[in-house]
Amino acid sequence: MYPPRFNYESPKSLAEAISLLTAGGGEAKVLAGGQSLVPMLKLRFASPEMLVDINNIPGLNYVRRDADGSIHIGALCRHEDLEKSEVIAEHQPTIAAAAPLVADPIVRTRGTFVGSVCHADPQGDWSATMIALDGHIVAQGPNGKRNIPARDFVTGPFQNALAFDEIAIEAVIPAPKGDVHGGYLKLERRVGDFATAAVAVALETSGGKVIRAGIALTGVGGRTINANVAADSLVGSALTIESITRAGELAAAAAEPRSDHRGSASYKRHIVSTFLTRILNNISESTVKAA
Amino acid sequence: MALDEIKIGGMGASRRRVEDNRFIRGKGNYVDDIVLPAMLHMEILRSPMAHARIKSIDVSKAWEIPGVRLVLTGEMLAARNLAWMPTLSYDTQAVMAMDKVRFQGQEVAAVIADDPYIAKDACEAIRVEYEALPVIVNPMQAMAPGAALIRDDKENQTDNKVFDWEVGDRAGADKAFAEADLISKIELHYPRSHPSPIETCGSIADFDRATGKLTVYMTTQAPHIIRAAVAMVAELPEHMIRIVSPDLGGGFGNKVPVYPGYVISILASILTERPVKWIEDKTGNLISTGFGRDVYLQGELAVRKDGKMLGVRMHTISDHGAFFADAQPSKFKIGLMHSAFACYDIPVAHLTATGTYTNKAPGGVAYRCSFRVTEAMFFQERMVQAAADDLGMDQAEFRRINFVKDDDFPHRTAYGFLTDSGQYGKCLDVGLEAIDYKNFLVQKEEAKKRGRLLGIGISTMTEPLGAGNSREYDILGIKMFDSAELRVHMSGKAILRTGAKSQGQGHETTWAQIVAHELGIPADDIVVEEGDTDTAPFGMGTYASRSTPVAGAAVAMVSRKIRAKARKIAAHLLEVSEEDVEWELGRFYVRSSPDRGVTIQDCAMAAYSNMPDGMEPGLENNAYYDPPNLTWPFACYISTVEVDPETGVWDVLKVVAVDDCGVRINPMIVEGQIMGGLTEAYAMASMQFITYDVEGNCVGSNYMDYLLPTAWETPGFELHEVVTPCPHHPIGAKGIGECATVGGPASFVNAVMDALRGTGVRNIDMPLLADRVYEAIQTGKDISGAPPIKTEE
Structure with missing residues (x-):
């Protein structure tokens, strides 16, 4: 690959990385897993003056569950780490379902969860799971840390809410208040292809009723779609055939797909409702079984 | 005692590939691995427009970048009579666009610089002013009245037609159709595809002013043909041109043609007097080099009520892109399209073909098929399926009753080919048994309860592989034979060279096995060398599954020549007359006294130390082999699929492949070929295609848009074999490299169509x-x- 000329820095601490970004004045890019950035450099779609490689900064590679039940994913946690994580398998079904569907097995060994969210590709799987889970990103800059809710984090295609001198150091999934359910279904023409359409679902139930719901859609709009109307329609009652069908229709209505070589807009809408229905039916069956 | 052939790595041994030792250790030697002293790097600027007049090219900014050594444009090539070059199909192709660009990705300028980064930066600094012209992206647009003329460079070219061509018996077919009980029709499109080898095309041209010699390291499947072409195009003497094709990272037909990049790198080396390396990037490879298919197929089959096929008519409309640069060496304009229906006993056939220019990349290559055979067999098996459905007849039975029978060979096909051997019915039986055809309907009913649609698809075919013979097949007039040269050293070790060129086929392994079979020299004692025109004997190269049928036969024949000389030496050593000497694998012995014998290694030593009086010393020879006919392998592929009607997603449940490629030299390599071919068949059926938008933008210019199946999607394959030796090949082998790519796609499509039975859908392209x-x-x-x-x- 023959990218445009750039400077490469490999800081050993977050403070050093942030001062490099500050000095870069908006012309520097953070390199984590590089699975989106490096291809963009190769194709010369991106031409940053500086790459700040954060891979040598200690303490960013983790996924853990705190005592309160919140889940924390460090900036250098790879997709594959989540795929193999026992914490995720046991406690976070939405992420567990999505992890094996992200890109392809090779990309998953290198690419990062937080990097993928920051990349803000409307086709990115993790933004959808973060919105469905109502998670937030912890950003650190020269003036300290701040939390940015996932639903506000992505501001447009390939645009996020970070300031140029901030680094997203962690993704946080808040502690649940009820029983946790979730799923992720994606239609892709081939492993590693961008999603034709994908649906992320995160539910919390208590006493057989849905007490919180998050639904987000991948690949069917100029950004990740927060299908909150569909999600809200589920809250307050048990899952029924009628409520599931209704949610499917509302989610399809929330999608803003374009017709392209992955399928027509109407096909993508149909996939959204079909997949949402399938995930909710699975949850419904498993909760019935559990009860 | 005769040697154990399997133990010495002879025919039938699944010997491990010797070339893999270097490949899996990262020690392969590809063009891009080669570094020459003072080497420069070349990058090509390609047209973003599909059809546009070039108003101006400003290269001044490129020249200003430090490290830039040369900037080339079409005008500079024209000054040296190199702006255009001949194609393998007797057309011309622009090396660099001058008057106008005719497809997106066409070569417009080139920069030669100290390193590839600088060359790329400088390409971006070149300013080209285009004036857009109407864009034509399919044959229907090309032939529409008033369509823009793409090839206004050609005298007497007034439309976008490349050719009209026909073959077969028009009147006979008309009669058969008039008498038919039923006429079944089908219309298909075989989409454009790209061979997409992992290694792109590239070259290092090294012109030495002092010696006058031009050495070109390049990605070519046919180095000797390239040498001849370079001699013609660059007007250099043939003996001063050396083409070296080192390890190739796949070819699949993509590395047969001469591409502008090679020519430009040669000119650049001549002008700079330094070696110039050009390595195409992946997008350059996908948008500008030889594609496969892109043919519209219309046909009809005349049948009798009892299922007997009476006649077939075909019409093809092919899209050749901006230049007719098909790499196919037959006398036939649309390749071997008329090999369709060769496995069926059908009395009469007629084919008409129209070729068109479009604003798309040129160079239809035989993408893992023998010159349009892929389209022919896909058409055949989709047509047969449609006719079986129209008749209401079982799809397997309909095929069986129309097969050419085992004792009907040699058989002249309705289109005029001569098939010579096969056991078609037996192959079908093996396949049906393996897929459990009898019980499929039970499975189908069970699946229906789960809301899933099951389908089963059959594809059976024989295809012509291994061009020549020299009567009908040539490239630029050079007849299609091949050669081998074998030199046995005094210790009985040997070096074999052929004019073929492996791109992954494993010639270094299998050629040695043929020698081992013929001479009893262990395969491990034989080194195989190909690809350097200064050392390798003349050959037409490796494509169209022709290596084993042609070069492989030459290997057997040269081994036999060596054995004949060794026999004379053995008689001398055993002090008996030659007639009293018998051969068994690895050893000559006295007929009347079998204990008295000498090994082939003894004979080799004697050839250098104790030859008979009057005998020319040494033990080496060469053989040229002109095949009497093509070889005709047979294949039966059967797939079962499950369709999710709620999403349209379909999964392959099982694939059974029954291949009869005659005698197998290395069964493991044959199986690898079949599995690779089936993977590509599945690719084309399910996802892999290149298309163009209305502006002529190539959709499929990178691996996000051009989908190659990974191990993840690729189904498993169950392989079976039937062996009918080729009657005219010295070791009974037939081509196999492409059977599965050719026959496979129809089995998947037929399976999905079978699943959709009852929905009213007859075809999905x-x-x-x-x-x-x-x-x-x-x-x-x-x-x-x-x-x-x-x-x-």
Whole structure:
């Protein structure tokens, strides 16, 4: 690959990385897993003056569950780490379902969860799971840390809410208040292809009723779609055939797909409702079984 | 005692590939691995427009970049009579665009610089002013009245037609159709595809002013043909041209043609007097080099009530891109399209073919098929399926009753080919048994309860592989034979050279096995060398499954020549007359006294130390082999699929392959070929295609848009074999490299169509992407043509 000329820095601490970004004045890019950035450099779609490689900064590679039940994913946690994580398998079904569907097995060994969210590709799987889970990103800059809710984090295609001198150091999934359910279904023409359409679902139930719901859609709009109307329609009652069908229709209505070589807009809408229905039916069956 | 042939790595041994030792250790030597002293690097600027007049090219900014050594444009090539070059199909092709660009990705300028980064930066600094012209992206647009003329460079060219051609018996076919009980019709599109070898094309041209010699390291499947072409195009003497094709990272037909990049790198080396390396990037490879297929197929089959086929008519409309640069060496304009229906006993056939120019990349290559045979067999098996459905006849039975029978060989096909051997019915039986055909309907009913649609698809075919013979096949007038040269050293070790060129086929392994079979020299004692025109004997190269049928035969024949000389030496050593000497693997012995014998190694030593009086010393020879006919392998592929009607997604449940490629030299390598071919067949049926939007933008210019299946999607394959030796090949072998790519796609498509039985859908053109299958199920209508790039709803 023959990218445009750039400077490469490999800081050993977050403070050093942030001062490099500050000095870069908006012309520097953070390199984590590089699975989106490096291809963009190769194709010369991106031409940053500086790459700040954060891979040598200690303490960013983790996924853990705190005592309160919140889940924390460090900036250098790879997709594959989540795929193999026992914490995720046991406690976070939405992420567990999505992890094996992200890109392809090779990309998953290198690419990062937080990097993928920051990349803000409307086709990115993790933004959808973060919105469905109502998670937030912890950003650190020269003036300290701040939390940015996932639903506000992505501001447009390939645009996020970070300031140029901030680094997203962690993704946080808040502690649940009820029983946790979730799923992720994606239609892709081939492993590693961008999603034709994908649906992320995160539910919390208590006493057989849905007490919180998050639904987000991948690949069917100029950004990740927060299908909150569909999600809200589920809250307050048990899952029924009628409520599931209704949610499917509302989610399809929330999608803003374009017709392209992955399928027509109407096909993508149909996939959204079909997949949402399938995930909710699975949850419904498993909760019935559990009860 | 004769040697154990398997133990010495002879015929039938699944010997491990010797070339893999270096490949798996990262020690392969590809063009891009080669570094020459003072080497420069070349980058090509390609047209972003599909059809546009070039108003101006400003290269001044490129020259200003430090490290830039040369900037080339079409005008500079024209000054040296190199702006245009001949194609393998007797057309001309622009090396660099001058008057106008005719497809997106066409070569417009080139920069030669100290390193590839600088060359790329300088390409971006070149300013080209284009004036857009109407864009033509399919044959229908090309032939429409008033269509823009793409080839205005050609005298007497007044439309976008490349050719009209016909073969077969028109009147006979008309009669057969008039007498038919039923006429079944089908219309198909075989989408454009690209061979897409992992290694792109590239070259290092090294012109030495002092010696006058031009050495070109390049990615070519046919180095000797390239030498001849370079001699013609560059007007250099042939003996001062050395083409070296080192390890190749796949070819699949993509590395047969002469591409502008090679020519430009040669000129650049001549002008700079330094070696110039050009390595195409992946997008350059996908948008500008030889594609496969892109043919519209219309046909009809005349049948009798009892299922007997009476005649077939075909019409093809092919899209050749901006230049007719097909790499196919037959006398036939549309290749071997008329090999269709060769496995069926059908009395009469007629084919008409129209070729068109479009604003798309040129150079239809035999993408892992023998010159349009892929399209022919796909058409055949989709047509047969449709006719069986129309008749209401079992699809396996319909094929069986129309097969050429085992004792009907040699058989002259309705289109004039001569097939010579096969056991078609037996192959079908093995396949049906393996897929459990009898019980499929039970499985289908069970699946229906789960809301899934099951289908089974059969594809059976024989195809012509291994061009020549020299009567009908040539490249630029050079007849299609091949050669081998064998030199046995005094210790009985040997070096074998051929004019073929492996791109992954494993010649270094299998050629040695043929020698081992013929001479009893262990395969490990034989080194095989190919690809350097200064050392390798003349050959037409490796493509169209021709290496084993032609070069492999030459290897057997040269080994036999060596054995004949060794026999004389053995008689001398054993002090008996030659007639009293018998041969068993690895050893000559006295007929009347079998204990008295000498090994082939003894004979080799004697050839250098104790030869008979008057005998020329040494033990080496060469052989040229001109095959009497093509070889005709047979294949039966059967797939079962499960369709999810709610999404259109289909999964392959099982694939059974029964291949009869005659005698197998290395069964493991043959099986690898079949599995690779089936993977590509599945690719084309399910996802892999290149299309163009209305502006002529190539959709499929990178691996996000051009989908190659990974191990993840690729189904498992169950392989079976039937062996009918080729009657005219010295070791009974037939071609195999391409059978599965050729025969495979129809089995998958037929299976999905079988699953959709009852929906009213008769055809979905490839690729059978989920959204197309879903749309067909929803509408009950066929889906035709290349997947369109739809505009926003």
